[in-house]
Amino acid sequence: MLAQLTLRQQLTDIPGESFEQLIHKLLSLRHPDFVPVRTHGNLGDMGADGLLLWDRVLWACYSPQTDDIARVKRKFASDLEKALVKRPDAFDIFRFAVNDLKGVHPELSVMMSEAQEKLRPRRVEHYGWHRLWNDVMRLDRIATEDLLGCELPVQDKTYGIGLTDLEALLARLGEQRRTSQPLAALPEVNKYKIEWNGLSGDVRGALIQGIGHSHLVEGYYAGLGAPDEADRVAQGFRVYYDQVRADTDDQDRLWAALQEYILGNAAPSLNSMYCAWIVIAHFFQRCDVFDVPPDGWIPGAVDRSAA
Numbered sequence: 001m002l003a004q005l006t007l008r009q010q011l012t013d014i015p016g017e018s019f020e021q022l023i024h025k026l027l028s029l030r031h032p033d034f035v036p037v038r039t040h041g042n043l044g045d046m047g048a049d050g051l052l053l054w055d056r057v058l059w060a061c062y063s064p065q066t067d068d069i070a071r072v073k074r075k076f077a078s079d080l081e082k083a084l085v086k087r088p089d090a091f092d093i094f095r096f097a098v099n100d101l102k103g104v105h106p107e108l109s110v111m112m113s114e115a116q117e118k119l120r121p122r123r124v125e126h127y128g129w130h131r132l133w134n135d136v137m138r139l140d141r142i143a144t145e146d147l148l149g150c151e152l153p154v155q156d157k158t159y160g161i162g163l164t165d166l167e168a169l170l171a172r173l174g175e176q177r178r179t180s181q182p183l184a185a186l187p188e189v190n191k192y193k194i195e196w197n198g199l200s201g202d203v204r205g206a207l208i209q210g211i212g213h214s215h216l217v218e219g220y221y222a223g224l225g226a227p228d229e230a231d232r233v234a235q236g237f238r239v240y241y242d243q244v245r246a247d248t249d250d251q252d253r254l255w256a257a258l259q260e261y262i263l264g265n266a267a268p269s270l271n272s273m274y275c276a277w278i279v280i281a282h283f284f285q286r287c288d289v290f291d292v293p294p295d296g297w298i299p300g301a302v303d304r305s306a307a
Helices: 002-011 016-030 069-086 106-119 129-137 141-148 164-179 201-211 215-222 229-245 251-263 270-285
Strands: 034-036 050-052 057-062 093-098 123-127
Touching: 002 016, 002 129, 002 141, 016 034, 016 050, 016 057, 016 129, 016 141, 057 069, 069 093, 069 106, 093 106, 106 123, 123 129, 129 229, 201 251, 201 270, 215 270, 229 251, 251 270
Parallel strands: 057 093, 093 123
Antiparallel strands: 034 050, 050 057
16 A cells, blocks of 8 residues: 555654654544643653653654664663653553564563563553554545655555555465365354354355465464564454444445455455455454454344344
8 A cells, every 4th residue: 555655665764853753743643632742941851752641641752773772772761761750640651652664672572571560550562563554544544645745646556465464474375275275174253253244145155265274374473473463463454444344334345345455456366365365264253353243142033233
């Protein structure tokens, strides 16, 4: 997607002050209670780059100019110490936004874990590329253009990959699906979830076919060595699903939108289409897309609208 590519390009080697301004603008567009804190004389910023007043979140932002983990660690420690000294009663969550498209450095992750143990019941959170992009996805087109400083084309364009984070997964599935037999006994999906969502016909068939190979997705994420990667991708799926769901309840359209989110809108090969079904089935089973029926609901016992 053009917006995603534009944002990633802007984040590459962006100076610290510009990164902070980007975060300020994004959060101001997303949250009416966000307070962008500026520096003032000898006061500085009093230990906060920004505040979410309603949720009591204190923000600290850093965009390292070099891959120097020692500087990142010093920045984290310094910002946290200032926040505790100068704003001890102003926050329950310390959120560290760092501009690193590659993810969290192992040493920083250890440092954040140690800080979390010391600060309980307060929370320490990392805010990186995936969470930033998920916030951008929640903006409307006008707000997104305002944030990125460029106009986004609204005409139909043909693109081959919808969600770039899934390119490696799709390539792996394309290879493994040909040699892996579908499970003889399908994994148990949340009971009656298919019926609750009214999935039938082609959509139901595609989902069932995808479920037969969805264990390949679990194996892929298990072998990444990044325990939260599946959760990050799932969060994006849920955000996009909710956006589409706000416009339509038609299950065929919802399924087609999720498939396009994965593959793009270029005509897919049969193998690519089947792989997309596997990915959707995986997140369906995780309950990241489509709704879970309420406890006690049985098909035919009560109308969904009354449940």
